[in-house]
Amino acid sequence: MGGVQVRATLLQIEVDPAETAADRRRRAAALVRAQAGADLVVLPELWPVGAFAADDFAKEAERAGDGPTAEAMSAAARDAGVWLHAGSVVERDPWPDGQLYNTSLLFAPDGALHTTYRKIHRFGFDRGEAVLMAGGSHIVTAALPHAVLGLATCYDLRFPELFRGLLDAGAGILVVPAGWPARRLAHWRVLVQARAIENQAYVLACGTAGTHAGVPQAGHSMVVDPWGTVLAEAGPGEEVLTATLDPDLVTSTRSDFPVLRDRVLGLPPVS
Ligand SMILES: O=C(O)CCC(=O)C(=O)O
Numbered sequence: 001m002g003g004v005q006v007r008a009t010l011l012q013i014e015v016d017p018a019e020t021a022a023d024r025r026r027r028a029a030a031l032v033r034a035q036a037g038a039d040l041v042v043l044p045e046l047w048p049v050g051a052f053a054a055d056d057f058a059k060e061a062e063r064a065g066d067g068p069t070a071e072a073m074s075a076a077a078r079d080a081g082v083w084l085h086a087g088s089v090v091e092r093d094p095w096p097d098g099q100l101y102n103t104s105l106l107f108a109p110d111g112a113l114h115t116t117y118r119k120i121h122r123f124g125f126d127r128g129e130a131v132l133m134a135g136g137s138h139i140v141t142a143a144l145p146h147a148v149l150g151l152a153t154c155y156d157l158r159f160p161e162l163f164r165g166l167l168d169a170g171a172g173i174l175v176v177p178a179g180w181p182a183r184r185l186a187h188w189r190v191l192v193q194a195r196a197i198e199n200q201a202y203v204l205a206c207g208t209a210g211t212h213a214g215v216p217q218a219g220h221s222m223v224v225d226p227w228g229t230v231l232a233e234a235g236p237g238e239e240v241l242t243a244t245l246d247p248d249l250v251t252s253t254r255s256d257f258p259v260l261r262d263r264v265l266g267l268p269p270v271s
Pocket residue numbers: 051122123153154155156158179180181184187
C-alpha cells in the first residue's frame with residue numbers, strides 16, 4: 001500500500017442470472033482494472049454464481065488456486081496493482097470429487113494468491129449452502145503492509161464470537177463479502193455497524209445488487225470506521241463505493257476509549 005492511508009474500493013456488482021458466470025468474470029475483471037490507484041479492492045460473496053443459486057453450486061464449482069475466477073482475478077489484481085479481496089467462489093476440494101466450500105480469495109498486487117478463507121457459518125438452516133457445502137474451520141487474518149485484515153463472509157456477521165477471534169488475532173480491518181437479501185436489510189446495517197463498534201475496527205462489507213434465484217439482494221455495501229461512523233454506503237443497484245481508511249484510527253480509538261481493555265473472559269456458569 002502507498003502511504004498511511006488505505007484507499008478502499010468496494011465493487012457492489014449486480015448478479016443477474018441472464019449473464020453467464022464467464023461474462024460476469026470478464027466484467028468484474030474490467031471493474032478491478034479500473035481501480036488502479038486504490039490500495040484494496042473488495043468484491044462480494046459468490047458473485048460468479050449467485051449466493052442463492054444453490055442449484056448451480058456444483059456446476060460452477062472451481063479450484064480456489066487456479067480456477068477460472070482465481071485466474072481472472074489474479075490477472076486483474078496484477079494489472080491494477082491492488083490488493084484484491086475477490087469475494088468468494090464455490091470451491092471444490094479436493095478436485096474433482098471433494099467437498100464444496102464457500103471460499104474467499106485474497107490476491108496481492110503482484111497477482112499471487114495470498115490467503116483463502118472458507119466461510120465458517122453456512123446459511124440456509126436445512127437447505128442450500130447449509131447442506132451443500134462444508135464449513136471452514138479456521139479463523140483467517142492477513143497482514144497487509146499497513147493493516148491486518150480479518151476475513152468473514154455474509155452470515156458470519158451474525159456470530160460476534162468469530163469477530164472477537166479476528167480481533168484477538170490482530171485484525172483492524174474486517175472484510176465481509178456478502179450476498180445479503182433485501183428483506184433483511186435492517187439486520188445488515190445494524191450488524192455491520194455493531195461489528196465495527198464492538199471491535200473498534202473498520203468494517204468493509206460488500207454485497208451484491210440484482211435478483212438471483214428469486215431473491216432480491218440488499219446491496220447497501222458499507223464502509224464503517226472504528227467509532228461506528230458510516231463513511232460510505234451504496235444504494236441497491238450496481239455501484240463502485242470508495243472510502244479512505246486511516247489505520248492509525250484503529251489504534252487511537254482503542255486507546256482513547258479503551259473498552260476492549262475491560263473485557264471479562266472465562267466466567268464460570270452459575271449452577
Ligand atoms: O443472515 C442472513 O440474513 C443472510 C445470510 C446470507 O444470505 C448468506 O450467508 O448467504
